[in-house]
Amino acid sequence: MKSDPFYKCTLHLEALGKQLKLHVPHDVFSTERIDEGTLLLLKHLPSLEPGSVLDMGCGYGALGLPVAARYPESRIDMVDRDLLAVAWAQKNARENNLENARVFGSLGYRDLSLEAPPYDWILCNVPARIGRPFIKHLFEAGLARLSPQGELRAVVITDLAPILNEMAQENGWPLTEEGRGSRHVVFAIKAPLAHSAVMEPEDLYLRDTVEIDGMKFDRPFDLGGDDPKRLSKGLPVLLDVLPRQAPRSVLIFRSGYGQIPIIGRSRWPSAQIVAVDRDLLGSAFVSRNARKLGFAGKLLDVRERAHLVDAIQADEHFDLAICELSPSAGEKVAEAELTALARSLDRNGQALILVLEKIERQWLGGITKRKKLSMTRILAREGYALLRLTSLQ
Structure with a gap:
């Protein structure tokens, strides 16, 4: 486990009368300690022993796994985007x-079958910046499940x-407060007497529209x-040096909501572009x-993978690769x-790497020497x- 480059630390969690060891990677939520909100929710779970539980937004397992340990006969589904x-x-x-x-990827409820058996508990540590539309959908679609x-x-x-x-009053939810800490509050809603399936709104995650390279x-x-700094300063640095001559094949890693892959499709109409990201929300918006912009089709291959190496096929090579290094992921x-x-x-390909100057100074000299x-x-x-990074072929 510790040989994995993403490994950061191991946390020991005691909750619900169980002790668990949780290995934590870089670059995810709450890597230094178990989040206070998660701990508060673990102290204020429903009294009914569950036969089935859904942990929505499970992270590395700090909420759902203690529940699984406490109720070994129960079905525990854990999802994260x-x-x-x-x-x-x-x-x-x-x-x-x-x-x-059972742990699997899902963008909210999207990848859960509507025919799946219902849950006795649905638990969620709600992201602070996810937006009001998703919070409403979390409750409405959750009640139907x-x-x-x-x-x-x-x-x-x-x-x-x-x-x-306020949303509970607007929508007539029987919302109750079940626990309160210094920085978090636990709320509960019990299953309604009657409910029907709730479809996901098209603009559930939409924040706004931004114009980049003449496209919205x-x-x-x-x-x-x-x-804002990355959009106004970092991205233009990369756009200014994109090759004028069209490559045949392009790999784009950390593709965000599609800026570079779609600008690439615009500038190089015949190029095969592979866009890789681990965030299902990002890939959905790619x-x-x-x-929306007329660039979908076979020449844009969107791949959802946890790690870059898993997205590249054994016999696959690219003329051009484009990547931005993540400071929070580590050296x-x-x-x-x-x-x-x-x-x-x-053999003659190149990769364009966007990085903060301070990261370049701190990391890249050692990396280039170790890996030649x-x-x-x-x-x-x-x-x-x-x-510019050149090939190892």
Whole structure:
């Protein structure tokens, strides 16, 4: 486990009378300690012993796995939109011998069958930035998936509590407060007497629209790496150096909501583009924006994988690869990703790497020496550096 470049630490959790060991990767939610909201929700679970539980947004398993340990005869489904978090929750389920826990990727309720058996409990630590439309859908669609005696319990940051109470009044939800901590509140809704399936609204995750390179992209709530500095300073650095001559095949890693893949389709109409991301929300918006802007089709291959190396087929090589290194993922992850990119290139191919200048100074000298990578700086501007990486073929 510790040899995995994503490994950050191991946390020991005591909850519900059980002790668990949780291995934690870099670059996911709450890597330093178990989140306070999760701990508060674990102290305020429903009293009814569940036959089935859904952990919505499971992360690396800090909520769902203690429940699985406490109720070994129960069916525990755990879902997350981040495939890296899913992979580590699966590892932690195996590590703790929790065979009743089933972990898989899902963007909200999207990938759960409407014909699936109902749940006695639905639990969620609600992301602070996910947006009001999703919070409403979380409750409405969740109520439709509860058993007759079921209950949905969610923990939110204190600032969201008034909004949730307001939404309950607007929609007639029988919302009750079940617990309160210094920074979080636990709410509950019991299953209604009658309910029907709730379809996912088309604009459930839509935040706004941004214009980049003359095209208008739909942008979702709560997608990492989309701060104003990156949009106004980092992304233009990369766009300025994209090749004028069209490559045949392009690999784009950390494809966000589609800016670089779709700009690539616009500039290189005949190129085969592979867009890779581990976040199901990001990949959903890559596909959405491609359809909206007229660039969907066989020449844009959207791949959802936890790790870059898993997205590249054994006999697959690219003329061009484009990647942005994640500061929060750490140096070992950057080393593994750069090595995978260099191996994925054709003999004469190149990878364009966008990175913060401070990360370039701290990490890349050591990485290039250890892995014998050939990497040169093309330019630096506004705190970002653009680097060229050549093939290991």
